[in-house]
Amino acid sequence: MFLALLRSETAASPERRAAALAGLRAYQDAPRPAPQPPMPAIARAGRATLRDYGGDGAPVVFVPSLINPPVVLDLDAENSLLRWLSRRGVRPLLVDWGTPTPDDRAQDVTTHVEQLLLPLLAALDRPPILVGYCLGGTMAIAAAVAAKAAGLVTIAAPWRFAGYGDALDPISALWDEAHATCEQLGLVPMEVLQSGFWQLDPKRTVAKFERFARLELASAEARAFVTLEDWANGGAPLPFAAGRELFDDFFVADLPGNGRWRIAGAPVDAEALGIPALSFVSTTDRIVPAASAARLGDVRELAMGHVGMIVGGRARAALWQPLADWLTALPAPR
Template sequence: MLRSETAAHPERLAAAMAGLAAYQQAPRPAPPPPMPALAISGRATLRYYGGRGRLVVFVPSLINPPAILDLGGTSLVRWMARQGFRVALVDWGAPTTADRDVDMTAHIEALLIPLIEQLDEPPVLVGYCLGGTMALAAACATPVAGLAMLAAPWQFAGYGTNAAAMIDMWSAASPTCEALGVMPMEVLQAGFWRLDPARTVAKYETFGRLDPDSDAARSFVRLEDWANAGEPLPLATARDLFERFIATDLPGTGGWSIRGAAVAPDRLGCPAMEFVSATDRIVPAATAAGLSDRRDLALGHVGMIVGGRARSMVWEPLAHWIAGLPPGTRRTEE
């Protein structure tokens, strides 16, 4: 990809390679210790960030680590914990080959919903990317106080012609995934690079010109480390994602069931809203759930969470919406 993008400009190739080398050699601080567990179900843990007031559970994607919601000085979950909410973040854990048959439905029925049902009150769910898809499905199957979806796909037919490229990628990778029992993150990352190869090359050209001790350089390394990391997907989850979601739009056509009942936006029994970006290349606006409370933006997929305008355009409206929900109720002991 780098060679093809810079074929006519050898100086750009050299600049991008220098930027890549600088990124690889950049110092990294020690990672912070994990937050304490509020609940555990299988390999999944609900990490508790403290705070007071209504309980809010953030559900990250299965793709890339949950750290995007707790990224250094742009930590959405830590900011929310200072706004009058008790905040927790789902950590999906590390799948192994023993998880090869754990599909998307099992992630919700055996991991996410049991985490939710251990809590002292039905929480507000805030799902990012594929985590929003899963949060909507969970909210149809267990009581929650509200649902907010951030850059989350539901109508997978909205990928349009881009779906063919993703399905081709899966077809090429699936024999290896079958042998491993998982889909390595590197397969998905290569697909993300190809969504906008010119931007992928340009960002490393730019990084190579930054002062390595600058805040901009440190922010770049922190974000790229997140983007280039991630646990593998269990084989059955990857198969669901590409063959049942992207290829046939199982959620958008009403064919997905959790705990034996169909899940869909019109089956939600709680207040719900979504943030949708017109400039999101990873989750196009056409894939949104179509909730009646829809906030349209012009921020990128990652920029919606950690960009310079994220606080004013997403964080603060989200906190205001949660604060306006009806009072919650404690669970009764059985």
């Protein structure tokens, strides 16, 4: 899939194609450090676990996307939002969705909220603050409607899927092509989802490997690229039903944005939460365009990319610190 994209984007420039291929080979051959051990689990629901990052204060449950691993919030020892927050009066807890198998084929996004996320929250001794990133933010909104929460933060969380505009056409075409195979597998492989991300910004996909070919492999910049690219290309598959609901009911039918998504039998009315809320919205995000993002409570706009707002060089000042300030200023939940 990447090679087909590369041929298309560099058809008029053999030099660029050669540079991108050299960068791809250098990335494949780059050394990798040993992965960080997972933090202790304090609750389980099915294959999902809730991992404790320590710290003081009210419990703050971070809900990552079902797409790509949750470790983007704990990328490495030097670039970890969760570990940083745990030293600043916050007690971060991370939802780890686990790895689905074909036996989980009937678990859609709604089921993940109802049967995995809500039981994890119920295991806590007091209502948590929910922080959801990307699709995890969409799910955190639903959980905040269905269960008692002390507050809600969304970070680049899609909600009004009609806001994707013309980008919906290639997304729909991708699902039309992959649907039958995914249904047979009972899973949506990460490669299917990744090819969709590549199509949102093909020029950048090629250019980043061209640029990597010029870096010294021992440099901090090269190591950071490898760590982030491994995260972007990794991750468990989605259960087939989760992929179907995401593509058909969210992207095409826009059930959340139209107020027709239901959790535990009730519609998810994001505007009627009645709890403190904060939304970070990126004005330059191609994965979750600003027109599609949730805007609840205090809305902060950032001119940063979808991933850069979490792990980029400006993330600490632009998002980490404002998030810590907002979380620690909330009244203690009862």
